[in-house]
Amino acid sequence: MTLNCIAVDDEPLALGLVSVFIEKTPFLHLVGKYSSAIEALQALHHQQVDVIFLDIQMPDLTGIELARVLGQSQQGGAGPRIIFTTAFNNFAIEGYKVDALDYLLKPFNYEEFLRAATKAKAYFELINRPAPTAAPATTAPEPEEDSLFLKVEYQLVRVSYNDILYIEGLKDYVKVHLQSTTKPVLSLTSLKALEDRLPARKFMRVHRSFIVSLDKITSLTRNNIQIGNVTIPVSDQYKDTFTQFLNKWT
Template identity: 70%
Template sequence: MTLSCIAVDDEPLALGLVCAFIEKTPFLGLKGRFSSAVEALQFLLQQRVDVIFLDIQMPDLTGLELARVLERSNTGPRPTRIVFTTAFDQFALDGFRVDALDYLLKPFNYEEFLRAASKARNYFELVQRTEPTPVAVLPAAPVEIGEDYLFLKVEYQLVRIAYSDILYIEGLKDYVKVYRQSDSKPLLSLTSLKTLEEKLPARQFMRVHRSFIVALDRINSVTRNSVQIGPTTIPVSDQYKDVFSEFISRWM
């Protein structure tokens, strides 16, 4: 049995070491190496793998956040399993809460890596008898808009989000994070901030930065250069200051 896997780490040396260990292990097949969890997620939306060797502390999207995104769709007879690689042992409990297969504390040697890889092989040998039948996924637009809600494509499903629940939306390259009042965990969707800006009602939402759209009724306070939504301060960039200044004038 050969297990398909990818490595994700924002540190080039650590990423190179894990990839070298994977290539050294006969029953592992390296399908990709990624320096960010966002890049890895884009790959995983198109292709499944058996094992992800995943760093935890990374910019934009952490390893734990990626694990939680994958956890919702990680079903079937051959689910993807995660082996966390990190320099911080305080994340061990969080790792096992998202059902990580193992946890490698940096710096680790090949013997320790092989032990975790062997655990993965033993797991798949126990649970896998035949390859799963591919499940057809119906095509869906990334965003569907209603009168007081939107349907946002999250992983492999459409999630209904009430406008009144949205606090703000953060853009990350080809992805967005939607922060809501009802849940401390943001929703991650493969769409652009521009797409949402064009579809969301202007009377309720405003783009204030190339990376942020805010819900106007959720703003607690404003300055000339920022808005405050709960504990979060969101900058207002020069590109959007004229429109934002017009908005501020209504507060005065």
């Protein structure tokens, strides 16, 4: 697989370096290099691009702003993925919010560049993988999934259902509290989106800010759930569903 790439940077030396790195990577093909995000945006209307190596701090239109424009215009369709190249590490969260594939902090060497490029290659190989053919009717059913992947910083982290104690919603993030470690996993997603991915037989939403693992409950009352030393309230919105569950215990 060969990925069409463009490089965007208002610094000539940085633009030249990224262009050289692209050209020396066998599975990348440089189709353009631009000194401004506006030039890149115009070019994207006329050519197929898979990956954009994009600087953030640029005049007129920043890399973050370009990423937002591309995200809005390509909702529901495939579009180029972005790898940010910047000298400022304080943009990591912003890059995460626009679903950047990776984040290269200047000055970076070819090994670091290649690691990000390989991640892009793996991403496109995954989404272009042919769908599996339907299994014969006699085939045994697939085993039920026992884990999920959460996007943590710039990687996907596998979390076992059995390791989850409870999940706490924090505005744009969720904090997944685990049995195996005192440090929770922080992922940029909504509690509702995560609720939809979790098996209902194992997890229950009991509050606008909490999902609990049912088999980790140590005690409960009509208004509260105890998981170890943590007390989690049950809100009125979820009281009916919780009461049905509670009745199974009494």
